[in-house]
Amino acid sequence: MVIIGLGRFGQSLALELMHDGADVLAIDRDEDLVQQFNGRITHAVLADATREDVLRQLGIHEATHAVVAIGDSVEASLLTSSLLIGFGIPHVWAKAVSDAHGRILEQIGVHHVVHPERESGVRVAHQARAQLKDYIDLGGGYALVRTTAPAAVLGKPLREVHVRSEFGVTVIASKRADGRWVDVSGDSVLSAEDEILVTGPIEKAERFHLT
Numbered sequence: 756m757v758i759i760g761l762g763r764f765g766q767s768l769a770l771e772l773m774h775d776g777a778d779v780l781a782i783d784r785d786e787d788l789v790q791q792f793n794g795r796i797t798h799a800v801l802a803d804a805t806r807e808d809v810l811r812q813l814g815i816h817e818a819t820h821a822v823v824a825i826g827d828s829v830e831a832s833l834l835t836s837s838l839l840i841g842f843g844i845p846h847v848w849a850k851a852v853s854d855a856h857g858r859i860l861e862q863i864g865v866h867h868v869v870h871p872e873r874e875s876g877v878r879v880a881h882q883a884r885a886q887l888k889d890y891i892d893l894g895g896g897y898a899l900v901r902t903t904a905p906a907a908v909l910g911k912p913l914r915e916v917h918v919r920s921e922f923g924v925t926v927i928a929s930k931r932a933d934g935r936w937v938d939v940s941g942d943s944v945l946s947a948e949d950e951i952l953v954t955g956p957i958e959k960a961e962r963f964h965l966t
Contacts, residue, residue: 757821759804759835761788764850764871765824769796805834816842823849829856833863840864898957904945905963914941924955924963
């Protein structure tokens, strides 16, 4: 996981990902911040992420997941995000400092725009690591996640799949192709286009879409 920017949001995200066992490469232009995180995360690098040649030297163009957590310069945020999108990185998150900033990030192709005043670094860490569309910690070791329906449950009534006994989670709703959310029952049949809401123990809920 690549994190560009070690401000408060980037720090929270990096430490949560490390806690969960992920490899983290963090980039910042502040030497003091980089030194502070040396030894606390996998790699902390002092570099200018707005330069394409620098990102390529660091191998960022080959990454699959990257988060632009730059908050002190909208220009740097947009330039860096544009470079990552240009590299073809399949999962790019970017922090927005305003609604207008967020709209521009969406327009240049950022896949997930994050508003830190609404979303914590911990929440985004779970979304990024497990490639979830949304994640809510319910407390007590349980979570509610929004994700795609996994292959293991497609094309047959859910009661025949035994979701709860086999996977330890509960599917509570699905979003159809027309955008409607509907309650799920044992007779429900899911398709690959459906989004679903799943609740259960955090690790099981996060991993369910991979089954």
